[in-house]
Amino acid sequence: MKNLLVTQYQDFVRWLTRRLGSSDLAQDALQETFLRLEQGSSIGPVHNPKAYLLRIALNMASNRRAADNRRLATSEVDKLLDLPDDAPDPARAVEAKSEISALKRALAELPARRREIFLASWIENLPHPEIARRYQISIRTVQIELKLALEYCDSRLNRRNKLRG
CATH class of the missing domain: 1.10.10.10 (Winged helix-like DNA-binding domain superfamily/Winged helix DNA-binding domain)
Structure with missing residues (x-):
């Protein structure tokens, strides 16, 4: 699986970029997919390894987006820090x-x-x-x-x- 990911990396990046709309997100997802494969957990027989790797990468991208949406943007943090202190002096x-x-x-x-x-x-x-x-x-x-x-x-x-x- 890792070998397939490495040899067809550019194909995976192109396909994921079209699907996700972001080259950076596609590359990050593939990196996380590679790291997951490095962990060496047994997955059993896979009928379509390319589709399996793409599904893992899509799931990684989805998880990344969800995590990013839970985080506050810098402008939101700045607004929170500028809140006036309502406690009486x-x-x-x-x-x-x-x-x-x-x-x-x-x-x-x-x-x-x-x-x-x-x-x-x-x-x-x-x-x-x-x-x-x-x-x-x-x-x-x-x-x-x-x-x-x-x-x-x-x-x-x-x-x-x-x-x-």
């Missing part, structure tokens, strides 16, 4: 912790029912009708309590009401 992290502490203090200053309604809505993500049933109040009262809680927390954080959107 140390100053922003300290500021965020400070805001959370201020919000916790503001929530602690709210009347108990108003704080519980606020937490049920914002933390538990409960719909207003369910909150109304829980506290045996109207949906409108839930809305008023939430509005008052938001306004109070907003005023304690000393900024415009961003919580309402």
Whole structure:
């Protein structure tokens, strides 16, 4: 088999180049085919050695293309390396912790029912009708309590009401 591949190498290259559309890919596939034959694994009787070698080379080329498609192109790697770092810098992290502490203090200053309604809505993500049933109040009262809680927390954080959107 190796001898056939060596003696008819140029014929194999021409045929594979036409089939694969690339001389480089054809030559690489034949090189890998030769290396596979060098490994010396027994293959048993082969009725058409030329067709067998071409099939091995086509499989090698197919495997190469699949591997190349799994790899990122240089431009794709460059794009990934240019991604901005979304992690907050140390100053922003300290500021965020400070805001959370201020919000916790503001929530602690709210009347108990108003704080519980606020937490049920914002933390538990409960719909207003369910909150109304829980506290045996109207949906409108839930809305008023939430509005008052938001306004109070907003005023304690000393900024415009961003919580309402």
